[in-house]
Amino acid sequence: MRNRNLFLALIVILFLIGSYTYYHNSFISSEEKIAACWAEIENNLQRRADLIPNLVATVQGYAGHEEKVYTEIAAARSRLLNAEGVVALGEASSALDNALGRLLMVVEAYPELKADERFAELQDELAGTENRLSIARLRYNEAVQAYNTRIRRLPGSIVAGMMGLETKVYFQSAAAAREVPKVEFK
Amino acid sequence: MSIKGKPHSRLAFFLVGLLVLAGVCPAGAASGPGLHFESHLLDQAGLLPPSAAEELAALLAQFDKETGNQFLVAILPALPPGERIENYALQIGESAGAGEKGKDNGLLLLVCLEERLIRIEVGTGLEGQITDGRAGRVIRQILAPAFQERNYAGGLKEALLTMMGWVEPSFTPAMTVTASAEEEPDAVFLLALFIGLLILSSVYARWERRRWYKRGFSQRTGGPLLSPPVRRPLGSPSRPLPRRGGGSFRSGGFRGGGGGFRGGGASGGW
Numbered sequence: 001m002r003n004r005n006l007f008l009a010l011i012v013i014l015f016l017i018g019s020y021t022y023y024h025n026s027f028i029s030s031e032e033k034i035a036a037c038w039a040e041i042e043n044n045l046q047r048r049a050d051l052i053p054n055l056v057a058t059v060q061g062y063a064g065h066e067e068k069v070y071t072e073i074a075a076a077r078s079r080l081l082n083a084e085g086v087v088a089l090g091e092a093s094s095a096l097d098n099a100l101g102r103l104l105m106v107v108e109a110y111p112e113l114k115a116d117e118r119f120a121e122l123q124d125e126l127a128g129t130e131n132r133l134s135i136a137r138l139r140y141n142e143a144v145q146a147y148n149t150r151i152r153r154l155p156g157s158i159v160a161g162m163m164g165l166e167t168k169v170y171f172q173s174a175a176a177a178r179e180v181p182k183v184e185f186k
Numbered sequence: 187m188s189i190k191g192k193p194h195s196r197l198a199f200f201l202v203g204l205l206v207l208a209g210v211c212p213a214g215a216a217s218g219p220g221l222h223f224e225s226h227l228l229d230q231a232g233l234l235p236p237s238a239a240e241e242l243a244a245l246l247a248q249f250d251k252e253t254g255n256q257f258l259v260a261i262l263p264a265l266p267p268g269e270r271i272e273n274y275a276l277q278i279g280e281s282a283g284a285g286e287k288g289k290d291n292g293l294l295l296l297v298c299l300e301e302r303l304i305r306i307e308v309g310t311g312l313e314g315q316i317t318d319g320r321a322g323r324v325i326r327q328i329l330a331p332a333f334q335e336r337n338y339a340g341g342l343k344e345a346l347l348t349m350m351g352w353v354e355p356s357f358t359p360a361m362t363v364t365a366s367a368e369e370e371p372d373a374v375f376l377l378a379l380f381i382g383l384l385i386l387s388s389v390y391a392r393w394e395r396r397r398w399y400k401r402g403f404s405q406r407t408g409g410p411l412l413s414p415p416v417r418r419p420l421g422s423p424s425r426p427l428p429r430r431g432g433g434s435f436r437s438g439g440f441r442g443g444g445g446g447f448r449g450g451g452a453s454g455g456w
Contacts, residue, residue, distance in 0.1 A: 040448070120326060121319030124452045128318030131272050135449035 023159035030147040034168060037140035038086075041171060044133040045080060045093060051129060052077050052100075055122045059103065062113035066106050073099040086169045093133075100126070137171050144168045219266070219274065223258060223282050223440045226250060231263040231299045238339035245346065245359050247439065253354045255312070256284040256443060257293045259342060264300035271298060275307040276447050285309040285445020292445035293349065295342070301455075304329050306349075308451040315352045318452050324348055325454035333456035 056070055076096040083092040104123075113119055148167040151160035221228060226246030229239050242259065250256050258279070265274055275296045285292025290311035297304055306321040324345045332341025350357050 117323070121322060124318045124322030128321075128450055128452060131451075132449040135276065 019155070020159055020162075023156045024163065027147075027151060027156075027160060027163065027165060030143070030150060034140065034143045034147055037136065037143045038171075040136040041089075041133065041140055044129055044136055045089065048096070048126065048129045048133065049077055049081055051122065051126050052096075055119075055126060056103070058116070058119045058122055059107060059110075059113060062110045062116070063106060069099070069103050069106050073103055075099075086171050090172045141170045144170055219277050219281060221260060221278055221282065223260075223442070226257065226440045227259045227261075229259075229261045231261045231297075233261045233297070233299065234339050234342075242339065242342060242346070245343070248360050249346075249350055249354075249357060250440070253350075253357055254286060254289070255291045255293070255350075255353055256286070256440070256445065257295070257346060257350070258282060258284050258440070259295045259297075259346070261297045262299065265298045265303070271296065271301070271303045271305045271453055272449065275305040275451070276449055279307045279309070279445075279447045282440075283442025283444040285311065285443055287444035287446075290445040290447070291353075292443075292447070293451075294447075295345065297338075297342075302333075303453065303455050304333075305453045306451045307447055307449075309445050310448050310450065311445070312353060313450040316349055316451075318450060320352065321349075321450075322452035322454060325452055330454060330456040 052073060056073060060070065076092070076099040080089070080092040080096050083089045107113055150156055151165045151167065225243040227239055227243040234242070246257050246259065260278055265271060275294055278296065279292060279294040282294070284294055290309045292309035293312060293316070294307040296307065304325050306324060308316045308321055328345045328348060329341050332338070332344065347359065
């Protein structure tokens, strides 16, 4: 009978170790996935920041006297490049979105600029980066959601508590700010 | 040892089961738009004449076979309401699995007729060769002008060949056999198949009836599936469909390799 209890105890201990290892490792993988998704967001933010000087230079060639917009963009860009952390980056990114939206509004007034193939390609690059960014944001937030759910649900939450894990923050940029303002010509 | 294996193995089963149950977590299954690519070209809008569709599909199939890059073309009557073409193209590309897994060398050219929108969705692995700017140029300079003149097939072909050239400069499209030359043997073959099946079924029916009378109702245990093989009458097909030869590529047979997309490419209209 003692033997039997010992055996049972052994199995329970093995089970506990096994579950701990399982949850521990799965949380690590989830965290790594989030890190990978975050890297993708940062890549695209960087890419966009790199594209902006080219875009501005091209626009300036046609529309030299729109200084206000250019300084605004430069400020938003440097703010983005200096931002640290998920929340700050999200806010800086929205600010740059707004500034870019105003730049594209300026562009509407210059038909020759719109007809410039180099400008059109830069705009495609920018749009592509924005699109990649929105998908990267979506994937990052999905990964965060999966992670947050996992570490808060029983029985994994016990392991998460032992590991000292905390829920992660979603990457947000105000949806309204992302909409490029429409200009109507009559 | 007084321990018998049985209760413990049951306990072990229980524990393992618990572990498995606990481990099951809902995988975020992205429900795709449910488009099924039987070949590399899916023309749901019926925009292209069959011969042109066949030619384009053959071109795409050849490119896939020779270079491993999976280019797809989808022509839809309209976008689902409220859907952005960028998101929809990404979903289609991902669910079709265009491109090789890991290489992510797929591409989707999506045309939505009602909205007059075009999207070139570039697989992650091809973003270096087909940059967003280049994709945009293809739409603005090749597709849009051709589509405005209703030259859909010509525009698509030129656009695809241009992009194929960027990805694989050494690629040369095979001379495709003209559609009329291809269609004739097909019709004859189908007719032969039809007649053959007709003869086969009549022979089979007669043979079955005779057997039915011979054995009577009570003895009839085996279904027609278990019956001995029927001797095929002359002219009935005994081999699977032959492939059309002559160096042309059959349009059929797209199989997605599970390539990934992350939103590269460009959109435009005409």
